[in-house]
Structures are given as C-alpha cells and as structure tokens.
Amino acid sequence: MRLLLIEDNARLGSLVRDGLIPQGFAVDWVETVEDAELAMKVATYDLLLVDLGLPDGDGLDIVRRSxxxxxxxxxxxxxxxxxxxxxxxxxxxxxxxxxxxxxxxxELAARCRALLRRPGASLGTQLAAGKGRAAERNRKVS
Structure with a gap:
C-alpha cells in the first residue's frame, strides 16, 4: 500500500516512515502543502497521512481540496x-x-490498515491486460 505522509517535523516524519515501511507500507514523505499537491498529481496513493500545521499552509486545506x-x-x-x-x-x-x-x-499502523479495509478504499495499483486484472492491494488476479 502506498501512503503519502505530509509532515514537516523531520524527526517525526522519519519515525513514521521508518515505522510503517517494515509493516508493508510504501511511504512517500513530503513536508509542505505545495509538495503534497505535486505528489498527488504525479502518483496515486492508497492513503494520505496529513499533519495540520505545515510551513506553507494548513493541512486541512489538503483535506478540503481532496x-x-x-x-x-x-x-x-x-x-x-x-x-x-x-x-x-x-x-x-x-x-x-x-x-x-x-x-x-x-496504533497508527492499525488505523491505516482499518481505513484501507473500508469499502471504497483505494485498491492500490491496478494492472489490466485484455480481460485480466491484478490489484496490488488485495493481491487478487481476475
């Protein structure tokens, strides 16, 4: 599962990233609203982790805009x-x-997994060839 972590505190961002990667999450980490918006334009994420107090704006703006x-x-x-x-x-x-x-x-990892289990949550990267499909999230091929 690919997450976008938006956190300006270097120590906390590093701890979160390094704590989630061993649990099977791929974590892209940015520190500003501007970088988050750019990341969301060029990549698809299964979950966003958003700090509110960012140096160039409020993380709630990211939530509202999304x-x-x-x-x-x-x-x-x-x-x-x-x-x-x-x-x-x-x-x-x-x-x-x-x-x-x-x-x-x-607890953070458990909350991430819970959000990703919800109906309608992103299925991660999906590949299609002819009538076949493969979804990264649930590792299913149909």
Whole structure:
C-alpha cells in the first residue's frame, strides 16, 4: 500500500516512515502543502497521512481540496491539535480518521490498515491486460 505522509517535523516524519515501511507500507514523505499537491498529481496513493500545521499552509486545506475534487482516498489526520473542536472540524472537513500526537506507531499502523479495509478504499495499483486484472492491494488476479 502506498501512503503519502505530509509532515514537516523531520524527526517525526522519519519515525513514521521508518515505522510503517517494515509493516508493508510504501511511504512517500513530503513536508509542505505545495509538495503534497505535486505528489498527488504525479502518483496515486492508497492513503494520505496529513499533519495540520505545515510551513506553507494548513493541512486541512489538503483535506478540503481532496474532497472538493471528489478524491475518495482515505485521509488520516496526524496533529497536535487535540481539542474537541479541532477533531470535529477535521472530520467534518473530510478526514476519515484523526489521531492526536503523541501516538504510537502500532496504533497508527492499525488505523491505516482499518481505513484501507473500508469499502471504497483505494485498491492500490491496478494492472489490466485484455480481460485480466491484478490489484496490488488485495493481491487478487481476475
């Protein structure tokens, strides 16, 4: 499964990336809203992990823009903003889950897997040849 991690804190970004890769996730990591938008134009992601406090904008803008553009990719917000109003705002903006820092990597990984199990979640890379199809996510060939 390919994830886009949008996190400006180098230490935390490195910990998240290095913690998720051994669990079978491919992680692309960017640090700004601008880089996230570029990454989403050139690659397909199964899940977005979005920090809210970014140096060039608010991660909620990424969430809102994704939903406005009818992008159904699951979004998990990772943030220090843990107040009730913050959580409600994030979820109402279109996030599928909201995890407050600090968190543990096993919980983050479990939440990622749960989001990816939901009906309608991205199927990852799909290949087609003639009538045959192969989906990376569930490793099924039909």
């Amino acid at each position: 939903r406005r553009d009818k992008n159904a990719t699951p979004i998990l917000v990772l943030t220090a903003r843990g107040g009730l109003d913050d959580r409600v705002t994030g979820l109402d903006a279109g996030a599928d889950d909201y995890l407050v820092k600090p968190f543990q990597i096993p």
